[in-house]
Amino acid sequence: MRGLFSFFLLIFTTLAALAQEVEDAYFAQHPLDALTAEEIAKTVELLTAEGRVDEGTRYANITLLEPPKAQVLAWSPGQPFQRTAFAVVRKDGSTFEAIVDLTDGKVVSVAENPTAEPMILTEEWEKGRNAFMADARFTEALKKRGYADTKNVVCTPNSSGWFPTENYTGRRVLKIPCFQTMDKLHPTISRPIEGLMGVVDAETGEVLDVFDREIVPLPKAPQGYGSALPAPDPQQNPVTFVAPEGPNIDIRNNLEIAWGRWSFHTRADKRAGLIVSLIRFHDGRKLRDITYQMNVSEMFVPYMDPNPTWSYRTFLDVGEFGLGYLMSSLAPDIDCPQTALFVDLTMPTDLGGSYDLERGMCVFERPTGDPAWRHFSNRRKEVNGKPQVELVVRTIPTIGNYDYVIDYVFSPQGNITLRVGATGFDAVKSVAAADMTSPTAAQDTAFGALIAPYTVAPWHDHYINFRLDLDIDGQNNSLVRDSFVPASAPGSSPRKSMWTLKTEPYTTEGPATVDHGKAGSNWRVTNSNQLNRLKQNPSYWLQSHHQAVSILAPDDPPQLRAGFSSETLWVTRYKPEELWAAGSYPNLSTEDLGLSKYVGDREPVANLDIVLWYTMGFRHATRPEDFPILPTFWHEMTLRPAFFFDMDPSMTFNPGTIADDAGDAN
Numbered sequence: 001m002r003g004l005f006s007f008f009l010l011i012f013t014t015l016a017a018l019a020q021e022v023e024d025a026y027f028a029q030h031p032l033d034a035l036t037a038e039e040i041a042k043t044v045e046l047l048t049a050e051g052r053v054d055e056g057t058r059y060a061n062i063t064l065l066e067p068p069k070a071q072v073l074a075w076s077p078g079q080p081f082q083r084t085a086f087a088v089v090r091k092d093g094s095t096f097e098a099i100v101d102l103t104d105g106k107v108v109s110v111a112e113n114p115t116a117e118p119m120i121l122t123e124e125w126e127k128g129r130n131a132f133m134a135d136a137r138f139t140e141a142l143k144k145r146g147y148a149d150t151k152n153v154v155c156t157p158n159s160s161g162w163f164p165t166e167n168y169t170g171r172r173v174l175k176i177p178c179f180q181t182m183d184k185l186h187p188t189i190s191r192p193i194e195g196l197m198g199v200v201d202a203e204t205g206e207v208l209d210v211f212d213r214e215i216v217p218l219p220k221a222p223q224g225y226g227s228a229l230p231a232p233d234p235q236q237n238p239v240t241f242v243a244p245e246g247p248n249i250d251i252r253n254n255l256e257i258a259w260g261r262w263s264f265h266t267r268a269d270k271r272a273g274l275i276v277s278l279i280r281f282h283d284g285r286k287l288r289d290i291t292y293q294m295n296v297s298e299m300f301v302p303y304m305d306p307n308p309t310w311s312y313r314t315f316l317d318v319g320e321f322g323l324g325y326l327m328s329s330l331a332p333d334i335d336c337p338q339t340a341l342f343v344d345l346t347m348p349t350d351l352g353g354s355y356d357l358e359r360g361m362c363v364f365e366r367p368t369g370d371p372a373w374r375h376f377s378n379r380r381k382e383v384n385g386k387p388q389v390e391l392v393v394r395t396i397p398t399i400g401n402y403d404y405v406i407d408y409v410f411s412p413q414g415n416i417t418l419r420v421g422a423t424g425f426d427a428v429k430s431v432a433a434a435d436m437t438s439p440t441a442a443q444d445t446a447f448g449a450l451i452a453p454y455t456v457a458p459w460h461d462h463y464i465n466f467r468l469d470l471d472i473d474g475q476n477n478s479l480v481r482d483s484f485v486p487a488s489a490p491g492s493s494p495r496k497s498m499w500t501l502k503t504e505p506y507t508t509e510g511p512a513t514v515d516h517g518k519a520g521s522n523w524r525v526t527n528s529n530q531l532n533r534l535k536q537n538p539s540y541w542l543q544s545h546h547q548a549v550s551i552l553a554p555d556d557p558p559q560l561r562a563g564f565s566s567e568t569l570w571v572t573r574y575k576p577e578e579l580w581a582a583g584s585y586p587n588l589s590t591e592d593l594g595l596s597k598y599v600g601d602r603e604p605v606a607n608l609d610i611v612l613w614y615t616m617g618f619r620h621a622t623r624p625e626d627f628p629i630l631p632t633f634w635h636e637m638t639l640r641p642a643f644f645f646d647m648d649p650s651m652t653f654n655p656g657t658i659a660d661d662a663g664d665a666n
């Protein structure tokens with residue numbers, strides 16, 4: 001009977017898990033909570049009441065202006081806290097930054113920023129596209145390519161990049177490629193109409209240029225992930241996660257999360273996507289600070305194709321569109337396991353309102369199928385060990401053709417792993433070559449690989465910069481590098497050689513340049529004011545696995561704007577206004593307004609509150625296996641404790657197993 005009861009309980013809890021959504025918060029409960037829908041509305045009300053905005057005003061962002069770090073750290077639940085909104089406002093062709101005190105209900109300041117081009121607005125995207133599609137030159141170009149009308153044509157504006165040789169400076173430029181639409185099994189992106197591009201001022205709706213160049217017949221082969229594929233294999237037995245007694249995750253409706261010994265706060269931001277703050281670990285005696293805040297600060301994706309309808313594709317997606325704006329609803333069983341907790345996220349609109357992105361984030365525990373640790377005792381003939389379980393916090397922005405699975409993973413061993421999985425579609429161009437024996441093949445594949453007949457995916461890079469405000473046991477930290485150095489063995493030794501570890505500090509702001517070389521090295525953030533029980537300084541290593549850096553020429557215009565990508569790691573002194581690796585306004589920027597400016601005064605960084613800027617970088621050499629869809633391509637970096645704990649903190653970790661339940665039932 002008991003076994004049967006357990007079985008029904010399992011069914012019941014599995015069904016219940018399907019509907020596990022975290023309720024919305026109606027008011028802020030923590031100084032770092034995202035603005036609620038009511039607070040966004042109040043921001044616009046207060047600006048309207050003072051005559052600073054009107055119906056024609058558009059809002060590139062309305063977001064939380066964080067209280068000073070000292071106030072946040074001094075705050076404890078139950079105490080009052082300040083709420084302030086920061087809005088980037090576009091009015092009559094000018095950009096204003098507004099600060100609104102929501103606690104006292106007053107506008108603090110509205111200041112024009114004459115050089116700022118804010119993020120691309122939804123309305124601009126639509127206006128730009130419509131203007132281009134209504135242009136006679138567009139209709140003419142389509143006709144030349146065999147389209148009588150636009151019924152089966154869709155155009156999707158891109159950010160423009162900036163090039164001094166163009167005459168578009170000062171315009172809200174978008175560049176627009178077009179595609180032949182297909183049925184739902186054949187995604188739009190797979191049928192590009194080559195040689196055609198619109199250039200528009202999306203604010204005024206003016207078509208600045210129409211590029212009508214080469215005519216490439218559309219690929220003849222079927223494309224996409226549907227009918228052209230072989231029949232699926234026989235269905236396999238399900239393999240899935242279960243949490244028969246419910247999750248071990250404590251998540252409050254303002255998105256404070258606790259799991260095992262970990263606790264942290266999350267919020268969604270239109271620009272950064274998810275921001276994870278106040279990451280702490282309870283070591284059995286006290287709650288230890290590890291990170292004040294971490295989030296993606298910029299993403300740089302330059303393509304390598306020199307054709308003018310491609311060469312501008314040098315995207316800075318975070319500053320141009322916003323990762324939060326592009327976050328997609330997560331699908332149970334595909335994006336996150338059924339056992340996940342799903343959270344709706346509130347986002348501001350261009351019009352000064354807000355909307356709820358349903359299931360924008362998921363939080364789940366994952367048995368990795370690996371031992372957390374194990375040892376086989378030959379004497380006892382048994383394995384001693386534990387299964388590994390970790391916590392995953394996930395969002396998935398979809399940026400045009402790409403979907404980026406962005407995970408923050410927390411382990412009982414005290415590790416935090418940042419993971420980015422790129423999936424979706426390679427951006428492709430239509431070419432004449434059916435295969436590599438075609439006469440045009442060599443030319444068609446000079447800057448990309450043929451990934452399907454008549455289809456080239458141009459090569460490109462992905463540089464994802466994380467702003468990491470680590471605070472290891474407090475704010476005053478230092479960055480050092482631990483290098484493995486070959487050493488001679490002492491004369492008395494039968495050995496000739498050894499290796500030793502050499503530690504060197506970084507003393508001023510700048511790129512944390514290091515040649516990891518053959519021997520290798522690791523960066524370490526350390527607190528020289530604290531000691532573990534062995535009297536060592538508590539630290540975290542940055543163990544980076546994907547650290548390609550840009551090899552574009554330093555004077556290439558896109559590289560000038562995305563200077564952060566030339567180094568894997570930068571260190572700056574903490575400043576609350578320094579938040580974005582390519583600067584506050586990278587859309588249409590004409591120079592690097594981010595890290596190279598932030599480090600310009602070379603302030604000291606030893607034993608001070610410092611911020612690390614880590615770029616996860618990978619070059620994407622494309623291949624047929626990226627087609628018809630790119631299988632999730634994972635990249636990661638792990639923050640791993642060193643001298644932080646007195647011993648492995650997962651010794652106390654005590655995961656339940658289904659076998660425990662089965663034991664009960666018998």
Ligand SMILES: [Cu+2]
Nearest residue numbers: 422460462620
């Ligand atoms: Cu790629």
